[in-house]
Amino acid sequence: MRLLPLPPDTLGPELRQVHDEIANLVGRSQGQVTMIDSQGALTGPFPPLLHYPQFGIPALTFLRSLDTHATLDKAVREVAILTVGGAYGARFELYAHEIMAAAFGLAPEVIATLAAGGRPHGMTGQQAIAHDIARSLVTGHVVPDSTYRHAVHLLGRDGVAELFYLIGGYSLIATLLNGFDMPAPDHA
Numbered sequence: 001m002r003l004l005p006l007p008p009d010t011l012g013p014e015l016r017q018v019h020d021e022i023a024n025l026v027g028r029s030q031g032q033v034t035m036i037d038s039q040g041a042l043t044g045p046f047p048p049l050l051h052y053p054q055f056g057i058p059a060l061t062f063l064r065s066l067d068t069h070a071t072l073d074k075a076v077r078e079v080a081i082l083t084v085g086g087a088y089g090a091r092f093e094l095y096a097h098e099i100m101a102a103a104f105g106l107a108p109e110v111i112a113t114l115a116a117g118g119r120p121h122g123m124t125g126q127q128a129i130a131h132d133i134a135r136s137l138v139t140g141h142v143v144p145d146s147t148y149r150h151a152v153h154l155l156g157r158d159g160v161a162e163l164f165y166l167i168g169g170y171s172l173i174a175t176l177l178n179g180f181d182m183p184a185p186d187h188a
Contacts, residue, residue: 002180005041006050015050018057022046029067032103033096034185043185044092048176059172066169072130072155072162074104079127080163081170082114083134090174095184126154133160134167 008019022042026035035044042050049056070077078101085093094115101111110127113120119131129151136143143151151160176182 001183003047003051003182005037005039005043005047007039007041009040011050015053018053018060019046019050022060025064030096030100033099035096044096044182045173045176047182048180063169063173066162066166070162072159072166073126075101075106075124076126076130076155076163077166078104078106079110079114079123080130080134080166082111083131084138084167084170084174086115086117087135087138088171088174088178090177091184092177092182093170093174129154130163133163137164137167138171 006015006019008016008023011019019042023036023040026033026042035042035046037043041047049060078097081097082094082101084090085097098111098115101114102108106127107122110120110122114131119135123131129147132147133143133151136147148160151163155163
């Protein structure tokens with residue numbers, strides 16, 4: 001770990017407000033995932049965002065918009081996120097979204113295969129196209145025309161655009177997690 005979490009009592013008023021908003025948000029939407037340490041500091045991708053607020057605050061605004069304006073099915077989103085996390089090997093992203101994927105009904109074997117960077121069997125058509133697009137993008141390829149057309153058929157143009165932004169956002173998170181070597185919590 002290259003950055004330590006920032007305990008809330010060490011933050012100035014502006015960053016403390018940002019910290020508290022994030023803590024409240026993740027407590028409501030991802031309560032099953034440990035994202036706050038024993039000192040009340042945010043963990044995972046949040047220390048890099050708070051240590052460098054000139055970049056982190058605008059990034060948080062973008063990342064929050066991915067949730068605020070989400071229309072894709074939650075399991076479809078989790079397939080895309082786990083595909084990104086598996087491709088990058090982002091420990092915290094995988095930790096958090098393995099839990100969330102299970103909460104949204106993805107089968108354990110699907111979750112495990114996505115986290116390992118594979119293409120699992122047993123996904124719905126929407127889940128499979130989300131995986132195929134995410135895999136194409138995180139491996140540096142242009143999405144093939146046939147894949148794009150099939151995605152538009154399954155998800156609609158707006159859904160495909162949302163998927164592209166989601167993949168980009170979670171690629172940013174994975175890059176920050178890996179660059180700053182942010183660990184996942186120890187858990188059984």
